[in-house]
Amino acid sequence: MLIAMSIGVASVIIFTSLGEGAKNYVTREFSSLGTNLLIILPGRSETTGGPPPLLGQNPRDLTLEDAIALTKSSHIRYVAPITVGSAPVSYGEKEREVIILGSTPNIFEVRQLSTAQGEFLPEGDPSKGAAMCVIGHKLKKELFGNITPLGEWVRIGDRRFRIIGVLAKKGQSLGMDMSDVVIIPVASAQALFNTSALFRVMVQASGNKSIEKAKESIIRIIRERHDNEDDITIITQDALLSTFDRILTTLTLSIAGVAAISLLVAGILIMNVMLIAVSQRRSEIGLLKSIGATNSQVLGLFLVESALLSFTGALLGIIVSFIVIWVFMRMVPAFPVTIPVWGVSAAVGIALSAGIVFGIMPARRASMLNPVDALSRR
């Protein structure tokens, strides 16, 4: 019973904390992207601002020329076309399969990347590929250890690229581990993967106020280039963020609801325990009445007792959940779990009210006991 109560309280706290953590995580991921971003995906999505159409049939590919055309808009500061693929990267004997990002120097601005060593891809005509690359720091460690890789040549697929930079540590970004990638010029990537299509185009608007204007001009430019078809999806960072926020809040609340139900169950268990206590302690109740306890004093006594029971349970639950969350934070340090105050107070509040509400019935029964009956049976 105590255990049921503490499990209930613990799960409310743990779930709300994880929910908050997930929210923080998403927020952090998106803010690490850089600001005033728009993401252009090929294909039309029904819900604007919804999740990207992962399985959408692309009516028309987004091409590098489309991306270059976008740079003409005055509302757009940076355009980073992105091609993604995975290929084996080898240096000497060592080989690893990693994600290859094909892009332009703008990707460093858009994704707010910086280099630990060397430099970014050089500016230049994006449609001309160059055999140079920037690698993530983890990949650098794996392939080179502590040796400086700048100027070394690695083999990616069947081509050779010269390393000109190593990315600084940044951790996860939008689910992609930027420490384990190779960034090469977009034209080189298109040649490597033998495609002319882009995975997506990331655009940074020239300012916070020009996001809408940037969106309009993207739509206009692409429509012109795509025979008057609106066959792209534009996701703005804000829309994405608020969608995630909504989803996660719903999730958190519904999980908290489930946990709250478990607290109610614990309340019913408390009621049973108290009912048993009342029947086991009949003679004690009779005795209390014989020495002059009023009905309300007996009622109060049993109410306090069930409140204490649920309070102890709640306390145990808080301790358990804090331990669980602490362990979780140890194991997954990247996930920013925070224990929300409202989660803790809701859990304790529900636990206490469950204890008292479900304690009323047994307490009333105790107070109504006939002292003669209560004393005579032993």
Add this chain to the structure above:
Amino acid sequence: MIRLNEISRVFTVGEEDVHALDRVTIDIAPGEYLAIMGPSGSGKSTLLNVIGLLDRPDYGEYYLDNVNTTELDDDRQAFIRRHRIGFVFQFFHLVPRLTATQNVELPLILAGVTPKERKERVKKALASMELTNRSDHRPDQLSGGQRQRVAIARAIIMEPGVILADEPTGNLDRTSGMEVMNILEGLNRKGITLIMVTHDPGLSKRAGRRIQMTDGRVSEDTGLR
């Protein structure tokens, strides 16, 4: 001053009405020592419970110190029990989780006495029962006689006018039984009304007044004037 006037208590067991008390009329003066005798089932305990306001009569009136108790609500009755009446039971009825001190303290807590005063009064009461060195023992660490003495200490802690004892020695060996009797009679000599149910004719002879119960009626009363 206790005055029972035509008190009846009827229990319905199944289809049958059991007259546990049948038009009982008794006056008991303050300071009296009264023994209630009678065969099992004759209504002795029921009579004691009515006097102790643990049970309400179905008919008749019960005046305690010239107050008609039958008209009082539960809380008023509880108040009278707390301040005017002390119970001593055959089976002690101590709270097993609590020490002797805490058991004796209970009525004072119910009455809202301050902790400091409680401590003093409990100490005194236990000392008068020669239980000072047992004050921190729980009931299961005490002998039967010691337990009953704790119960008596609890009964007198509120300085009641009446002590009701239902076979107080019924569960004790002869020696501790005599000890308990001496204590109760000592309290009576100090002016407390002592009403005691007993099976033992030898014990009843020590009382100033004896009442014989038969089938819920008073069949004999040596003190009837």
